[in-house]
Amino acid sequence: MPVKIKIEKKEKHTRARLGKLTTPHGEVETPIFMPVGTQATVKTMTPEEVKETGGRLVLSNTYHLYLRPGHDLVKEAGGLHKFMNWDGPILTDSGGFQVFSLGPLRTITEEGVEFRSHIDGSKHFFTPEKVMEIEQALGADIAMAFDECAPYPCEKEYAVAALERTTRWAERCKRVHKREDQALFGIIQGGVFPDLRERSAKELLAMDFPGYGIGGLSVGEPKELMYEVLDQLMPIMPEDKPRYLMGVGSPDCLIEGVVRGVDMFDCVLPTRIARNGTVFTHNGKLTVRNAEYARDFRPMDQQCDCYACRNYSRAYIRHLIKTDEILGIRLTTIHNLHFIQHLMQNIRQAIREDRLLEYREDFLKVFNAG
Numbered sequence: 001m002p003v004k005i006k007i008e009k010k011e012k013h014t015r016a017r018l019g020k021l022t023t024p025h026g027e028v029e030t031p032i033f034m035p036v037g038t039q040a041t042v043k044t045m046t047p048e049e050v051k052e053t054g055g056r057l058v059l060s061n062t063y064h065l066y067l068r069p070g071h072d073l074v075k076e077a078g079g080l081h082k083f084m085n086w087d088g089p090i091l092t093d094s095g096g097f098q099v100f101s102l103g104p105l106r107t108i109t110e111e112g113v114e115f116r117s118h119i120d121g122s123k124h125f126f127t128p129e130k131v132m133e134i135e136q137a138l139g140a141d142i143a144m145a146f147d148e149c150a151p152y153p154c155e156k157e158y159a160v161a162a163l164e165r166t167t168r169w170a171e172r173c174k175r176v177h178k179r180e181d182q183a184l185f186g187i188i189q190g191g192v193f194p195d196l197r198e199r200s201a202k203e204l205l206a207m208d209f210p211g212y213g214i215g216g217l218s219v220g221e222p223k224e225l226m227y228e229v230l231d232q233l234m235p236i237m238p239e240d241k242p243r244y245l246m247g248v249g250s251p252d253c254l255i256e257g258v259v260r261g262v263d264m265f266d267c268v269l270p271t272r273i274a275r276n277g278t279v280f281t282h283n284g285k286l287t288v289r290n291a292e293y294a295r296d297f298r299p300m301d302q303q304c305d306c307y308a309c310r311n312y313s314r315a316y317i318r319h320l321i322k323t324d325e326i327l328g329i330r331l332t333t334i335h336n337l338h339f340i341q342h343l344m345q346n347i348r349q350a351i352r353e354d355r356l357l358e359y360r361e362d363f364l365k366v367f368n369a370g
């Protein structure tokens with residue numbers, strides 16, 4: 001069993017769990033936030049800096065690495081861990097979300113998805129079998145099955161078709177997935193329809209994957225609707241398997257997801273907004289590139305002890321960003337990753353002490369007031 005979760009403690013008043021996720025590249029604590037390294041790098045960060053901010057498990061993407069530099073090249077380099085010099089666990093997403101996000105540039109059939117590269121418009125064809133070949137060549141510790149992520153909103157008939165295809169494709173992935181040192185996770189779909197979510201979960205649970213992605217969320221639906229879907233879905237999920245809420249999320253969504261029993265998260269938000277000069281602080285978001293910070297010689301967040309907040313002022317970081325100095329977005333990225341990992345550390349501690357609901361209230365009161 002290359003990947004398994006051991007639940008250390010269940011929080012007394014919620015569905016939250018403290019766990020240890022064991023992988024071929026080491027053990028990590030859950031609930032966990034996974035920084036996104038789409039093209040085999042967490043943008044602007046060295047692996048050491050990702051670790052320094054608290055990152056332990058990083059994500060990369062099949063679609064992007066297949067297009068550039070090619071999975072065969074990565075395999076020749078000794079696999080993704082060696083290629084990107086990351087000695088911790090890696091998870092690769094299957095590209096299901098990417099190729100479906102390409103909109104008119106893709107055609108779905110039962111066999112697979114024909115799509116045009118967003119880079120040069122060249123034609124490609126992903127089947128579950130092809131995606132498994134790519135992910136096995138990349139060699140991540142966790143590989144996601146090739147799924148169809150339904151858009152929001154969508155007709156129930158569309159969500160049914162996407163769910164059914166996702167189940168059939170999951171079977172096809174499982175049939176050809178041979179790599180013993182890599183765990184294949186199924187992905188639950190079903191849109192925002194409780195009965196479809198239950199059906200997708202039951203069909204995939206019957207295939208006994210070592211862990212499950214919860215897909216089809218954080219695709220534009222109201223947050224309350226996402227929470228409702230989780231409230232209905234989580235009770236039927238097995239306790240002894242990791243639940244990975246894909247593409248989530250902002251600090252409030254992370255807390256709400258943990259309260260509902262989610263173990264794993266990934267989101268580009270912290271690193272993406274950092275590159276736009278926006279950072280998370282304990283009392284909300286701060287766009288350090290704004291003129292009001294030109295002569296503000298305080299750190300970005302006075303309660304933060306990250307490298308950026310210990311050594312640089314808002315004025316300096318604003319100056320770097322305004323002059324397109326690369327150090328600027330490196331410092332905002334270091335801060336945002338540290339902020340999110342520190343939040344996850346506080347969440348894990350709150351679970352240990354059975355005070356997650358109090359923590360949620362205290363954190364959101366200040367964070368949302370900002």
Ligand SMILES: CNc1nc2cc3c(=O)[nH]c(N)nc3c(CCN)c2[nH]1
Pocket residue numbers: 059093094095096097098144147148149150187214215216217218219246247248266
């Ligand atoms: C940002 N929101 C978001 N929703 C997702 C749903 C899926 C989803 O339903 N399937 C897959 N394979 N990936 C998803 C992703 C990418 C996660 N890195 C999502 N991201």
